[in-house]
Amino acid sequence: MINVTVFEDNKHLRETFELILNLNEGFSCVGAWPDCSDLLENLLRNPCDVVLMDIEMPGMNGIEATKLIKTHFPNIHVLIQTVFFEDDFIFNAICAGASGYILKSTTPDGYLEAITEVQSGGSPMTPGIARRVLQLFKANLQPIDNAIEYNLTNQEKKVLQLLVEGNSYKMIASELFVSFDTVKSHIRNIYAKLHVNSGTEAVSLAIKNKLV
């Protein structure tokens, strides 16, 4: 038996969800709320396994609510259901800790299936949503792919690494057991290879291109 709480501002939809859940073997609707007032109290009084969460609601929106729920009830699975296809919503929902993200066009059976899946550790997603997630994921990894080969030598990489860690020339010299002037030499060469002319630029470029 999966206990489900529903957050949905549309009265008709909310009551439909409640009905579907209670009519189907293995599901029980332990709460159905139009908004997130007394969110935590309601969840505390009516323990559940899965929350079916609408994003667009008066007052606190579904993403804020998800964040709150995951903070206080990390074991509750939150299944987002929405009409929004925007990257920002998807992105924020994931960050908030949502376990699944489905579009509202799903059939009644689709909802039950999705609820079952989140309960058993899966993350049901409308394929279109999944595509956006993959794209967002790839976009976040881009710097790795873009990493240009700057042909830094081993010693230069070490110097750059130490520079990124915030060391002064003096500290780098003693760290690598070389003279101060050698460090200066290396850094000159690094700047030339990276086409920069200050430490901050070099560090910025090094981190963003995952050189270190």
Add this chain to the structure above:
Amino acid sequence: MINVTVFEDNKHLRETFELILNLNEGFSCVGAWPDCSDLLENLLRNPCDVVLMDIEMPGMNGIEATKLIKTHFPNIHVLIQTVFFEDDFIFNAICAGASGYILKSTTPDGYLEAITEVQSGGSPMTPGIARRVLQLFKANLQPIDNAIEYNLTNQEKKVLQLLVEGNSYKMIASELFVSFDTVKSHIRNIYAKLHVNSGTEAVSLAIKNKLV
């Protein structure tokens, strides 16, 4: 009509896929290969919309193959099907440009449905896979969550931003229409709040904690 090419080393499975595809209205198997020798040539000779790709194959594996396909035929959708649940495989498959990632346990109908979905721009994923993707995604964003509140003021944030971009004090001053000494003042305060004492340290911390 969706034209599909199959890469699968298991003879029985491969022939089954071919049969299922050709027996079903709307699908056509235009190629079925046990490995990736002559991969590009085969795809060139037998144009297709979707590639059903096995990961585990003799010779070139499915992820390498996906990378190659997406480089030369960016419009072909690659649907990975595998028994592997490991993060590394999922991660690399996404990076390689796979459009979907399903487990081999899927039913025949599941395959056809998944193929239809990739063709129409979706990314079908087994819910368990989707969960891993979300987790990987969140793991990559961790620094944002860890971002400590350093209580930088708006102006300080601007200065830090410009510092990260590699600007000198002088440049920052002219950029913000304030005096050189004001910039110094702000930077002093920034360093104090960030507990650092050099530009390189500040930049490193700012980027790693996604302060800018």
Add this chain to the structure above:
DNA sequence: ATATATATAGCGAAAAAGGGTGATTCTTAA
């Protein structure tokens, strides 16, 4: 054998950054 890349090192000058102190104005919160 000779050219190239790497790591090392030094000197000197100019520019930039870092740290201390103090002060003014303006806004906002107690």
Add this chain to the structure above:
DNA sequence: TTAAGAATCACCCTTTTTCGCTATATATAT
């Protein structure tokens, strides 16, 4: 109304960085 924080600017002084030029030893590859 007073206190606190934000943003601005100035002066002084030290340290660090940056840049130009030079130079040597070692290894590697042509």
